Amino acid sequence: MTLGGYQKLTLIDYPGHIATTVFTVGCSFRCPFCHNPELVNLRLAHNTESEKNFFAFLKSRQGKLDGVCITGGEPTIQPDIIEFIRKIKKLGFAVKLDSNGTRPDVLKKLIDQKLVDYIAMDIKSDIKNYDKLTGSKVDKDRIRLSVDLIMHSRVPYEFRTTVVPGLHAEKDFLKIAQWLRGAREYWLQEYREDFKILDQKLKKKTKGKTLDLDKIKKIIEKDFGMVGIRR
Numbered sequence: 066m067t068l069g070g071y072q073k074l075t076l077i078d079y080p081g082h083i084a085t086t087v088f089t090v091g092c093s094f095r096c097p098f099c100h101n102p103e104l105v106n107l108r109l110a111h112n113t114e115s116e117k118n119f120f121a122f123l124k125s126r127q128g129k130l131d132g133v134c135i136t137g138g139e140p141t142i143q144p145d146i147i148e149f150i151r152k153i154k155k156l157g158f159a160v161k162l163d164s165n166g167t168r169p170d171v172l173k174k175l176i177d178q179k180l181v182d183y184i185a186m187d188i189k190s191d192i193k194n195y196d197k198l199t200g201s202k203v204d205k206d207r208i209r210l211s212v213d214l215i216m217h218s219r220v221p222y223e224f225r226t227t228v229v230p231g232l233h234a235e236k237d238f239l240k241i242a243q244w245l246r247g248a249r250e251y252w253l254q255e256y257r258e259d260f261k262i263l264d265q266k267l268k269k270k271t272k273g274k275t276l277d278l279d280k281i282k283k284i285i286e287k288d289f290g291m292v293g294i295r296r
Contacts, residue, residue: 066149067091068114069104071122075134079161079183082132087119089146092139093167095200096189097264098229098256098271104138105263116149123156132159132182141168150180161185166211167204176218184215184222188251190233191240198232200264216248225252225295228281230274231267235281242285251289253278255296 069088072078078086090113092105099105123133133153140146141164150160161183164172175181190198192205215222224245226238238253245251255278258271278294286292 066116066143066145068116068119069138070114071119073122073126074130078134078136079132079159082159082161083130084132084134084161085123085126085130086134086136089135089137089140089143091142092137092165093142093201094139094165094189094203095263096198097200097262097267098227098232099263100257100260101138102261102263120152120156123153123158127156130158132161134161134163136163139165139167141171146171147174147178147180150175151178154180159183163187164211165189165199166208169207169210169214172211172214176214176220181220184218184220186211186215186222186224188212188224188226188241188245190226191237192244193240194237198229212245216245221249223250223252224248225254227254227256228276228278229256229267229271230276231270233276235276235284238281238285242288246288247290248288249290250293251285251291252293252295253281255294 067090069090071085071087073085075084075086078084088104090104153160159182162181163185166186189195195203195205258268282292282294
C-alpha cells in the first residue's frame with residue numbers, strides 16, 4: 066500500500082465512531098477542486114508512511130479506537146486494498162471506505178466479503194458532466210454500477226457532493242436527486258476556496274460566486290431519506 070499518512074484521531078470522519086483516518090496516495094480523477102492534491106499524484110506526495118508503522122499504531126490503539134476511515138486519493142485503485150482492509154478487520158476495527166466509485170468490482174468484493182462497515186461515495190456531478198468535473202475521461206457505467214451496488218447492499222452508506230460555484234449550477238442537483246432517488250443519505254459539502262486545491266486556476270471561476278446550499282437542500286430533500294449540509 067502507498068500511504069500518504071494517517072490522522073491519529075478523528076471524531077467526524079466516521080459517523081458514530083472514534084476513529085483514525087488513513088490516506089492512500091493516487092487517484093483515478095483529477096478534480097480541479099480537490100483539497101488533497103498531494104494525494105492525487107505520487108509525485109506530489111511530500112511524505113509517505115509505511116504500512117508497518119500504520120499497523121503498529123493500530124495495534125497500540127486496540128480498545129481505544131473503534132474504527133478506521135480509509136480515504137485518499139482513491140483507495141480502491143490500490144492493488145492490495147482488499148488485503149489491507151482484511152488486516153484492519155482482523156484487529157477488530159470497523160472500516161469506513163471513501164470512494165469515487167470508479168472500481169465497482171472492488172466495492173463488490175468488499176461488500177460480499179463483509180470487509181466494509183460504511184461506504185461514503187463522492188458524487189461529482191450529474192452523470193453527464195462527470196468528465197468536466199473530474200478532469201478525466203470517466204467510464205460512467207462504472208459510476209452507475211457503484212451507486213447501484215451501494216444502494217442495494219446492506220452496508221450503511223452515504224453519497225456526498227462538494228458544491229463548487231462556477232462548476233455546479235442549482236439545476237445540476239435536481240438531476241443528481243433524480244439519479245439517486247431513494248438513497249439513504251445525501252450530503253452537500255461546502256467548497257472552501259481558501260483551501261489549497263489541485264488546480265489553482267479554478268479560483269478565477271469560483272471567486273465571488275455562491276450557491277445557496279440551504280435552498281438546494283430544501284428542493285431535493287424529498288428524494289432522499291436524509292439530506293444534510295457540511296460546512
